[in-house]
Amino acid sequence: MTQQADPAVRALYQNRRYPAMSHPLSDPAVTAVAAALGGLIPAHPADARIVEIGCASGHNLLPLARRWPASRFTGVDLAEGAIATARDLADAAGIRNVEFFAADLREFDPGPEPIDYIIAHGFFSWVPDEAKLALLEFCKRYLSPTGIATVSFNLHPGWTLRQPVIELVRQLLPVTGGDPVETLKLVGETLDPETPHGRMLGWIVEDMLAKGADILAFDDFGPVNDPCTFPAFLQLAAQAGLRWLGESDPAENLPSSLGGKSRAALNQLAGHPLHAQLAADFASARTFRSGVLCRSDAPVNGSNPGALLPAWSLRPGSRPAADESAASTALHAALKANAPGTIHAGDLLDSPTGHDTARVAEAILDGITGGSVRARVEPVVFDPRPPENPSLNPLALACARRSLPVVDIWHTPCAFPEAHYPILAAMDGTRTIADLSVLASAHAPDLAFAPWLAHLAERGFFA
Ligand SMILES: C[S@@+](CC[C@H](N)C(=O)[O-])C[C@H]1O[C@@H](n2cnc3c(N)ncnc32)[C@H](O)[C@@H]1O
Numbered sequence: 001m002t003q004q005a006d007p008a009v010r011a012l013y014q015n016r017r018y019p020a021m022s023h024p025l026s027d028p029a030v031t032a033v034a035a036a037l038g039g040l041i042p043a044h045p046a047d048a049r050i051v052e053i054g055c056a057s058g059h060n061l062l063p064l065a066r067r068w069p070a071s072r073f074t075g076v077d078l079a080e081g082a083i084a085t086a087r088d089l090a091d092a093a094g095i096r097n098v099e100f101f102a103a104d105l106r107e108f109d110p111g112p113e114p115i116d117y118i119i120a121h122g123f124f125s126w127v128p129d130e131a132k133l134a135l136l137e138f139c140k141r142y143l144s145p146t147g148i149a150t151v152s153f154n155l156h157p158g159w160t161l162r163q164p165v166i167e168l169v170r171q172l173l174p175v176t177g178g179d180p181v182e183t184l185k186l187v188g189e190t191l192d193p194e195t196p197h198g199r200m201l202g203w204i205v206e207d208m209l210a211k212g213a214d215i216l217a218f219d220d221f222g223p224v225n226d227p228c229t230f231p232a233f234l235q236l237a238a239q240a241g242l243r244w245l246g247e248s249d250p251a252e253n254l255p256s257s258l259g260g261k262s263r264a265a266l267n268q269l270a271g272h273p274l275h276a277q278l279a280a281d282f283a284s285a286r287t288f289r290s291g292v293l294c295r296s297d298a299p300v301n302g303s304n305p306g307a308l309l310p311a312w313s314l315r316p317g318s319r320p321a322a323d324e325s326a327a328s329t330a331l332h333a334a335l336k337a338n339a340p341g342t343i344h345a346g347d348l349l350d351s352p353t354g355h356d357t358a359r360v361a362e363a364i365l366d367g368i369t370g371g372s373v374r375a376r377v378e379p380v381v382f383d384p385r386p387p388e389n390p391s392l393n394p395l396a397l398a399c400a401r402r403s404l405p406v407v408d409i410w411h412t413p414c415a416f417p418e419a420h421y422p423i424l425a426a427m428d429g430t431r432t433i434a435d436l437s438v439l440a441s442a443h444a445p446d447l448a449f450a451p452w453l454a455h456l457a458e459r460g461f462f463a
Pocket residue numbers: 009013018019020021022023053054055056076077078079082103104105106120121122123126127131218
């Protein structure tokens with residue numbers, strides 16, 4: 001925990017615009033599954049109240065508000081400039097079910113309707129202690145009895161080796177000209193890759209540089225960057241009256257970066273979940289968690305994932321299936337055949353695949369926790385081919401016309417090179433593919449237009 005001054009945080013976000021991003025792991029269609037696996041059934045996000053704390057320019061909240069017009073959305077951030085951008089985008093896209101407030105969380109009253117989903121991504125570790133505690137108290141006070149909060153934070157011990165690097169860069173700044181990225185590069189050059197120490201720190205410096213100057217200014221070199229251990233976070237949450245349900249990506253309850261040997265060793269701690277988590281954080285050196293919390297008096301264990309499963313929609317995950325059974329093989333073949341869209345789990349369970357329904361259900365649940373299957377509480381079905389007159393939705397078009405990242409159908413942001421924005425900005429349904437191709441040759445002669453357009457279609461940009 002840190003006691004650094006609030007004015008520095010305020011000044012950073014007032015004076016410098018945080019990069020516009022959406023965060024797939026905070027998508028309620030995904031976190032509702034994580035909550036159910038943890039034993040709690042939240043409201044369906046299509047009819048819910050959803051509040052984001054530290055929403056910046058609304059890039060995370062606006063696509064959700066567009067997706068679920070019957071839900072009520074509120075975004076809060078103390079940076080007035082970012083809130084002005086969020087309101088402008090909402091107006092331009094005709095999104096009316098969202099309100100944005102330029103306010104300090106500590107003084108913000110969200111009104112009487114209980115909240116079903118609170119999102120606080122990139123907030124907890126970057127604000128002083130008082131604001132950290134205010135966030136947890138806000139969640140406890142305003143969540144509905146089955147509401148969930150998705151809170152991300154920077155994690156120890158993963159950050160332990162990074163902090164001396166950050167400290168050294170800060171100390172060198174007065175003699176290196178004051179640019180943290182250039183100074184970080186210099187520190188990297190001083191390391192000898194022939195030594196274990198140099199290799200280890202060299203990897204850390206590289207990993208930091210890969211974030212880019214825009215993120216480093218807020219993250220590693222932000223005025224507050226305050227990682228904590230998982231037990232320390234759980235303790236603060238418990239003191240505030242909150243309970244941990246699991247990682248928002250169920251495949252990260254055991255870090256996906258860990259190989260089979262580490263997983264097998266961690267199995268020895270299976271009877272001690274908290275200790276197993278501690279050892280897993282240590283073994284993976286992960287630096288970040290995004291967890292799902294609920295009120296400690298929530299009706300947890302009210303859900304049976306097996307019973308909820310038929311309502312979920314599935315697509316392939318990023319990891320290969322660990323289970324090589326016939327049911328698992330059939331499941332993964334069906335998911336692949338349906339990609340990039342989702343398949344309804346109920347259809348898989350009902351269809352006469354020749355596999356025992358219980359085995360298929362088990363393969364699905366194993367796939368979700370193992371990372372070979374991604375689940376959400378609603379389907380995503382779209383034509384992955386470019387339409388004759390490509391048309392972005394009004395929000396995507398408003399973003400493209402402002403050279404901001406555009407969010408795809410999976411809630412993943414996509415930032416484009418500057419030269420691509422005029423082409424995207426022209427995708428309002430009035431031009432054919434041939435017209436756009438001419439425009440592309442003029443603005444971005446090096447762009448392979450047809451594959452680029454096909455890629456956009458596969459990401460659901462024209463859905
Ligand atoms: C690291 S940025 C994260 C932005 C966004 N959630 C994301 O992850 O892309 C943190 C945000 O929290 C906001 N913030 C910091 N302290 C705050 C407070 N006390 N009340 C409301 N917002 C705050 C900042 O203005 C900033 O936009």
